[in-house]
Amino acid sequence: MKALTYTAPGKFELIEKPIPEIVDPRDAIVRVSLSSICSSDLHILHGSVPRAKPGITVGHEMTGIVINTGSMVKGVVPGERVAINVETYCGKCFFCRNGWVNNCTDPDGGWALGCRIDGGQAEYVRVPYADNGLTPIPDNVTDEQSLFAGDILATGYWAAKISEISTDDTVLIIGAGPTGLCTLQCVMLYSPKHIVVCETDTDRRSLVKNLYPDVTVVTPDECKDKLYSLTDRGGADRVIEVAGSDITFEMAWRLARPNAIVTVVALYDRPQILPLPEMYGKNLTFKTGGVDGCDCREILDLIAKGKIDTTPLITHRFPLSEVLKAYDMFSQRQDHIIKAAIYPD
Numbered sequence: 001m002k003a004l005t006y007t008a009p010g011k012f013e014l015i016e017k018p019i020p021e022i023v024d025p026r027d028a029i030v031r032v033s034l035s036s037i038c039s040s041d042l043h044i045l046h047g048s049v050p051r052a053k054p055g056i057t058v059g060h061e062m063t064g065i066v067i068n069t070g071s072m073v074k075g076v077v078p079g080e081r082v083a084i085n086v087e088t089y090c091g092k093c094f095f096c097r098n099g100w101v102n103n104c105t106d107p108d109g110g111w112a113l114g115c116r117i118d119g120g121q122a123e124y125v126r127v128p129y130a131d132n133g134l135t136p137i138p139d140n141v142t143d144e145q146s147l148f149a150g151d152i153l154a155t156g157y158w159a160a161k162i163s164e165i166s167t168d169d170t171v172l173i174i175g176a177g178p179t180g181l182c183t184l185q186c187v188m189l190y191s192p193k194h195i196v197v198c199e200t201d202t203d204r205r206s207l208v209k210n211l212y213p214d215v216t217v218v219t220p221d222e223c224k225d226k227l228y229s230l231t232d233r234g235g236a237d238r239v240i241e242v243a244g245s246d247i248t249f250e251m252a253w254r255l256a257r258p259n260a261i262v263t264v265v266a267l268y269d270r271p272q273i274l275p276l277p278e279m280y281g282k283n284l285t286f287k288t289g290g291v292d293g294c295d296c297r298e299i300l301d302l303i304a305k306g307k308i309d310t311t312p313l314i315t316h317r318f319p320l321s322e323v324l325k326a327y328d329m330f331s332q333r334q335d336h337i338i339k340a341a342i343y344p345d
């Protein structure tokens with residue numbers, strides 16, 4: 001089969017590999033029906049994910065059809081359409097039992113697919129702990145509708161959940177890239193009083209305005225004045241930072257009101273500064289991290305009910321044989337690309 005492989009720092013190649021086989025009774029083999037490219041894949045390409053070793057098949061956002069299951073798999077059967085979770089997890093360790101599956105202590109736990117074990121920008125993928133990592137897609141939901149359920153949409157869902165949003169809150173979301181857009185839809189599920197999205201890119205601002213007319217969209221320069229006109233609490237009640245630059249990190253805590261929750265989803269290229277003397281008395285709560293991707297069932301149900309729709313994020317489609325073209329476009333943000341869907345050849 002064809003598999004997009006990290007062959008050396010700076011290099012991905014579409015090479016022939018054997019179709020994966022069951023190695024543990026809890027595995028499933030899935031024929032990939034759709035995959036996508038995530039900015040984490042670019043981090044691997046640039047050699048900035050030391051856990052990813054050359055030779056690995058990349059890709060951790062995908063849907064597929066179950067082809068084969070190990071003897072202990074109970075939750076899915078061959079022939080079933082499934083969403084694939086970015087995180088595989090044992091479900092039994094201390095962290096899994098608390099829902100913190102990102103920190104699953106199993107060797108295949110956490111973000112393993114397309115990082116430490118072969119992923120899904122390929123024709124087939126082996127998914128360990130299939131009962132946890134695969135979720136059947138409801139009949140009225142398409143593969144494209146489900147494509148992000150296991151990764152960036154899971155991240156948005158988790159970020160909104162841990163932000164403890166109430167209907168009285170003004171929520172500031174910094175960044176309207178793919179994950180920011182998913183976060184926005186999940187924040188909307190909580191019906192806060194105001195949602196403000198701050199984004200530098202003109203096209204992305206227009207996209208948010210067009211899709212979600214009730215959301216206030218601002219540039220970083222406008223953000224503070226707009227927030228202060230919407231609320232007299234000295235900033236946003238909840239800030240979700242999805243952009244990941246030095247400037248946006250500082251914005252996140254500065255534009256939070258006293259006693260706010262600041263949820264940091266973004267992945268930074270370098271350490272950030274928390275100037276504690278300056279922040280003293282502001283009494284902020286920071287929540288940081290990587291998604292605990294264990295809500296795929298709930299997310300697919302919301303998609304089935306029409307409460308979440310991430311298909312507008314799919315702006316480009318490519319066959320697997322042209323996946324490197326998709327990478328070029330995605331990494332250079334050509335042609336207003338947001339996300340690419342990669343179809344089998």
Ligand SMILES: [Zn+2]
Nearest residue numbers: 038039040151
């Ligand atoms: Zn990802």
Ligand SMILES: [Zn+2]
Nearest residue numbers: 090093096104
């Ligand atoms: Zn675990």
